[in-house]
Amino acid sequence: MMAAGVALQSIREAVETACRAPSLHNSQPWRWTMSGGRLQLHADGSRSVPVADPIGRQMVISCGAVLHHFAVVISRYGWGAAVERLPDSRNPMHLATVAFEPLPRSRAADTENRSDALRTAIAHRRTDRRPFAAPRPADLVGVDEDLVPRFGASLTMLGEDGPSRMAEAARNSASIRRYDPAYHAELYWWAGHRLPDQGIPGAALPAEGAVPVGREFPVGTLASPESGPDRAALAVISTEADTRLDWLRSGEALSHVLLTATSRGLATCPLTHLTEVSASRALVGDAGADAGERFPFPQIVVRIGARPGGDAPPMTGRRPVDEVWRA
CATH class of the missing domain: 3.40.109.10 (NADH Oxidase)
Incomplete structure (x- = not known):
């Protein structure tokens, strides 16, 4: 057929x-x-x-x-x-x-x-939640190419104060959710289990816990062979409006950025928790605006950096294609 x-x-x-x-x-x-x-x-x-x-x-x-x-x-x-x-x-x-x-x-x-x-x-491509070394500036050139005309989304690299400001946003998000049993039950259902075709296995979660800008997942077993602070570059994907169409197109832009960075040998990690809570999302928006972002609605933050040494995170499972496809 x-x-x-x-x-x-x-x-x-x-x-x-x-x-x-x-x-x-x-x-x-x-x-x-x-x-x-x-x-x-x-x-x-x-x-x-x-x-x-x-x-x-x-x-x-x-x-x-x-x-x-x-x-x-x-x-x-x-x-x-x-x-x-x-x-x-x-x-x-x-x-x-x-x-x-x-x-x-x-x-x-x-x-x-x-x-x-x-x-x-x-x-x-893997979502790597471990600390990264700093990327070379040349490796980031053109990562945002054509995002606005193709997807109606922009990518803004945060400045030197980006890590501290995103760490503040992460702390804000975590504090709001700290005593939310429904959030933690949901998180622990999806993360740290041995579900073969969904969720995040413990082998893909760092044994040392989250980087300062990261979501507080359960502690896993993934080793971080390089010690030291996270030196990842931080970028914000933003849109002009905040409609369902903008969400969809920002996801397309995210895919383009992640695959482009991966094709250059870089490690990546989307940080969605920073935009899930309105207060932390506002902090992300302020940081983006100060870095030159003209679109007012931040959708995703992305960590981009040099790959940690040692083994890459394992490939996480996916559902069988016949569960998601019908002809």
Whole structure:
């Protein structure tokens, strides 16, 4: 069977690879459905994380990341993804419909090389919560290329005061949630368990605990071979508005940033807890504005740095493709 000339098996394989995208607590809150020769992406409310993410912002951002991953992967088969976002006003969980269009037979070499690099990066990207060494400035050049025209989102690198200001935001978020038993029960359900195809295993959580800007996860078993403070660069992805569309597109921008950084050999870690609580989100917004950000709504903070020595974090599990895909 074909969909607009694309073999259905190729689409299924692309979906399976795209589902390597990051999501809040590795919740994987997405469903894919083929309908009328097009691929639909739906948010899966049964996979939400309602205490940490009561309005579903992070759920939609996660779906934006998997949507961009899919667009990257399908180019391997010579097809582009023409994306219609939020196509059904009556169904807010229907986030995108993808039609397929053939890519030009002779694309510019630099375009082809960038596509290959991003596709390769999917298999190597990890959320690494350990301290990083500082990235070289040259490695960060162009990480934000075309984010505004492509996704309506911007990436702003925070200045030297970024780590202290984001640590303050992290402390603020943690203090608000410190005596919230529902939040901690939810966190411990998703993190530190041996669930084979979802959540965050203890092997992916640092044995030394969180870096100052990080979420306070359960202590895990992942060793940090390099001692010393976290020297990661901190970047904020922001949008002009704060609608469901902005959340989706900021997730696409996040995917692009993570894969671009990974393709350059850098380690990354999204920090969603800093924007889940309104008070800490305001601190992030202030820091971004002081660094030159012109968009008023921070959606995600990203740590980017040189990889720690030793082994990379393990690849976290993903649900079988037939649980998230229907044709």
